[in-house]
Amino acid sequence: MVTKYKCPNGVRILTEKLPYVRSVAMGIWVNVGSGNERPEENGLTHFIEHMLFKGTHSRTAKEIAESFDRIGGQLNAFTSKENTCYYAITLDHHAEEAITLLTDMFFHSTFAEDDIEKERQVIFEEMSMVEDTPDDDVDERLWSAMYPHHPMGAPILGTEETLETFTKDKIETYMYEHYTPDQVVVSVAGNITDRLIHKIIELFDQFNNTNHHSKIIQTIPKFLPGQTTKESNTEQAHLAIGYEGLTIKNPDLMSLLVVNNILGDTTSSRLFQQVREEQALAYSIFSYYTAYEHAGAFMIYGGTSPEKLTMLEETILQITEQMVNDGVSSIEIQYAKEQLESNLLLGLETSNDFMNHNAKNELLYGRERTVEQTLQELHAVDEESVNRVIQMLLTKPYAKSVIQPAKGGVESR
Numbered sequence: 001m002v003t004k005y006k007c008p009n010g011v012r013i014l015t016e017k018l019p020y021v022r023s024v025a026m027g028i029w030v031n032v033g034s035g036n037e038r039p040e041e042n043g044l045t046h047f048i049e050h051m052l053f054k055g056t057h058s059r060t061a062k063e064i065a066e067s068f069d070r071i072g073g074q075l076n077a078f079t080s081k082e083n084t085c086y087y088a089i090t091l092d093h094h095a096e097e098a099i100t101l102l103t104d105m106f107f108h109s110t111f112a113e114d115d116i117e118k119e120r121q122v123i124f125e126e127m128s129m130v131e132d133t134p135d136d137d138v139d140e141r142l143w144s145a146m147y148p149h150h151p152m153g154a155p156i157l158g159t160e161e162t163l164e165t166f167t168k169d170k171i172e173t174y175m176y177e178h179y180t181p182d183q184v185v186v187s188v189a190g191n192i193t194d195r196l197i198h199k200i201i202e203l204f205d206q207f208n209n210t211n212h213h214s215k216i217i218q219t220i221p222k223f224l225p226g227q228t229t230k231e232s233n234t235e236q237a238h239l240a241i242g243y244e245g246l247t248i249k250n251p252d253l254m255s256l257l258v259v260n261n262i263l264g265d266t267t268s269s270r271l272f273q274q275v276r277e278e279q280a281l282a283y284s285i286f287s288y289y290t291a292y293e294h295a296g297a298f299m300i301y302g303g304t305s306p307e308k309l310t311m312l313e314e315t316i317l318q319i320t321e322q323m324v325n326d327g328v329s330s331i332e333i334q335y336a337k338e339q340l341e342s343n344l345l346l347g348l349e350t351s352n353d354f355m356n357h358n359a360k361n362e363l364l365y366g367r368e369r370t371v372e373q374t375l376q377e378l379h380a381v382d383e384e385s386v387n388r389v390i391q392m393l394l395t396k397p398y399a400k401s402v403i404q405p406a407k408g409g410v411e412s413r
């Protein structure tokens with residue numbers, strides 16, 4: 001059972017005791033992501049995530065790393081289009097030390113100018129790594145084609161141009177505007193004690209941002225069936241097709257999960273069986289979806305040799321057209337629901353899984369959503385709802401992103 005405490009300043013603290021484990025997972029979630037950035041801020045949310053690891057008034061970056069290594073803990077963070085999370089996983093008897101270190105980073109990072117410059121170079125390398133990974137790059141470019149006039153379509157890492165402009169002043173201004181108590185959720189799960197809970201409450205009761213309320217301005221993204229093509233130094237051609245998807249609170253989202261499972265999420269799916277097993281057009285072929293509070297996308301990826309690219313796209317469209325025209329069977333839906341139920345339950349096996357699950361529910365719904373509630377929604381999916389979602393999504397124009405070998409060996413961006 002999840003217990004929720006709200007500090008007088010607005011910070012929400014969620015705890016779930018799991019006495020059968022020896023670990024504790026703790027995450028500080030901030031309800032701001034790259035999708036909330038102004039154009040000139042693109043990449044700043046992610047840059048701040050990096051900078052919180054670079055040292056505080058009392059600890060250097062090396063001392064922070066050594067402290068977690070010494071207790072055998074894991075320390076990490078991530079930035080998405082909607083939120084940022086700083087988290088740690090430790091054995092239960094090291095949990096108090098871990099939360100002390102984590103909150104020191106969160107509240108007392110110094111943002112030294114030389115560290116800012118070093119981390120700028122690190123993120124330049126991260127950008128290069130994405131470009132050297134075509135299946136990641138083609139997905140990033142697909143988002144820019146689907147939502148070209150909204151920060152949801154901009155890269156989480158930012159661009160070289162925006163990254164060059166980030167300073168200590170910009171970091172602190174952005175955090176003052178967005179890292180406010182009302183936008184912070186602390187989620188802790190595992191073999192936790194009352195003493196640990198009281199310590200966390202004490203630490204976050206002191207969170208004093210006089211701005212009090214975040215200045216996030218949320219605009220609704222508009223999907224466009226855009227296209228983007230990039231020539232690069234690759235052996236394969238990479239294709240990503242994107243349809244406008246469903247938002248995460250859409251009542252048909254569970255039916256979309258079933259559609260995704262049947263179309264391309266498994267080795268028995270239609271895409272895998274027809275594209276890879278029957279026609280040998282691709283080694284990697286799959287469908288996937290992303291659902292946010294105000295936007296969503298349903299996507300298909302395939303990688304193949306350049307001469308087979310047109311055939312790959314045509315085959316994918318034939319398969320989706322067949323799904324539109326003929327629908328799916330009740331037995332396909334039954335098998336998909338069984339697999340999705342298994343995935344859900346197996347995805348809640350660790351303290352970290354529970355920590356993530358609880359925080360996301362709080363940020364999205366402001367309340368606990370039990371596994372049983374989610375399973376009830378899954379069990380309610382039927383042939384009518386699945387085929388309705390197919391018609392809703394796959395009959396509309398799609399966006400497309402292609403990365404293919406450069407002609408004459410010259411890379412074009």
